[in-house]
Amino acid sequence: MPEEDHSQASKDYRSEIPQRSERFFLKGSNELDWGMKNRLASIFDPRSGRTVMLAFDHGYFQGPTTGLERIDLDIVPLARWADTLMCTRGILRSTIPPTFRGGVVLRASGGPSILSDDLSNEAIALSMEEAVRLNAAAVAVQVFIGGKNERQTVRNMTRLVDAGNRHGIATLAVTAVGRELTRDARYMRLATRICAELGATYVKTYFVDEGFDTVTAACPVPIVIAGGKKLPEKEALEVAWRAVQQGASGVDMGRNIFQSRDPQAMIQAVRAVVHDGETPEHAFALFEELANRTASPATAPAGA
Ligand code: 5RP
Numbered sequence: 001m002p003e004e005d006h007s008q009a010s011k012d013y014r015s016e017i018p019q020r021s022e023r024f025f026l027k028g029s030n031e032l033d034w035g036m037k038n039r040l041a042s043i044f045d046p047r048s049g050r051t052v053m054l055a056f057d058h059g060y061f062q063g064p065t066t067g068l069e070r071i072d073l074d075i076v077p078l079a080r081w082a083d084t085l086m087c088t089r090g091i092l093r094s095t096i097p098p099t100f101r102g103g104v105v106l107r108a109s110g111g112p113s114i115l116s117d118d119l120s121n122e123a124i125a126l127s128m129e130e131a132v133r134l135n136a137a138a139v140a141v142q143v144f145i146g147g148k149n150e151r152q153t154v155r156n157m158t159r160l161v162d163a164g165n166r167h168g169i170a171t172l173a174v175t176a177v178g179r180e181l182t183r184d185a186r187y188m189r190l191a192t193r194i195c196a197e198l199g200a201t202y203v204k205t206y207f208v209d210e211g212f213d214t215v216t217a218a219c220p221v222p223i224v225i226a227g228g229k230k231l232p233e234k235e236a237l238e239v240a241w242r243a244v245q246q247g248a249s250g251v252d253m254g255r256n257i258f259q260s261r262d263p264q265a266m267i268q269a270v271r272a273v274v275h276d277g278e279t280p281e282h283a284f285a286l287f288e289e290l291a292n293r294t295a296s297p298a299t300a301p302a303g304a
Pocket of ligand 1: 058227256
């Protein structure tokens with residue numbers, strides 16, 4: 001039992017100073033509850049307001065993707081440079097050390113595999129109870145606006161939003177673009193805005209060359225960009241740079257990191273662009289320097 005406090009005279013209430021009340025740093029997120037904000041602060045770095053999410057959930061529909069054959073050997077060593085890991089619960093439980101201190105975004109939709117003729121025919125593939133048990137910061141769900149299963153995938157998202165809001169877990173809506181649709185700013189504005197209006201905490205979309213600033217401006221919650229298919233390192237850094245310059249709150253990048261000729265160098269170069277505002281030229285020079293160091297490590301001293 002605590003002892004009685006007799007030190008009344010020495011207490012300092014500073015009654016003349018109004019209580020501090022900081023606005024939350026993330027776009028459109030100030031009215032969220034404390035638990036949700038705390039989880040978002042494990043995804044987005046409050047110092048830069050941005051995130052480098054490392055995405056390696058591709059196996060949920062395409063099995064052992066190139067670069068993801070051995071997540072223990074190839075992805076776990078990258079985790080120290082990732083603000084957030086985006087993966088499936090199967091990989092999280094089996095392979096990711098629970099000592100990882102950043103945010104975890106769990107893949108929460110699935111169903112069809114690459115053998116299916118309709119990848120958009122997804123269902124919810126994770127309960128919110130399981131997300132809580134795994135200490136996820138957010139769940140991720142594909143939304144196919146304009147696709148054959150538009151209604152079903154929007155419904156998947158809204159059900160996860162409702163469940164996530166009950167538990168303080170964020171929902172990342174991933175705007176998936178079917179082959180029949182044009183990936184331009186007009187489509188991205190439509191898809192991201194619908195996801196935000198229907199409750200997504202933040203949205204992932206693809207960068208588009210023309211008018212990406214209008215996509216981020218029209219979306220009331222943070223946007224992160226998907227890396228997309230593998231590009232030469234300098235081009236991938238350019239895409240990341242252009243996206244954050246035009247209002248993206250970071251990247252959710254997979255293949256452009258883990259299929260790079262030096263994934264450790266690449267994730268550090270991506271961080272330089274996203275968090276430090278480095279130009280793609282500087283970040284690429286950093287990539288080359290780090291990659292060269294790996295290729296020719298300093299000779300070990302004799303007798304070592
Ligand atoms: C799968 C996903 C992936 O996580 C996402 O596409 C990121 O990976 P990449 O940078 O390789 O595109 O959401 O649908």
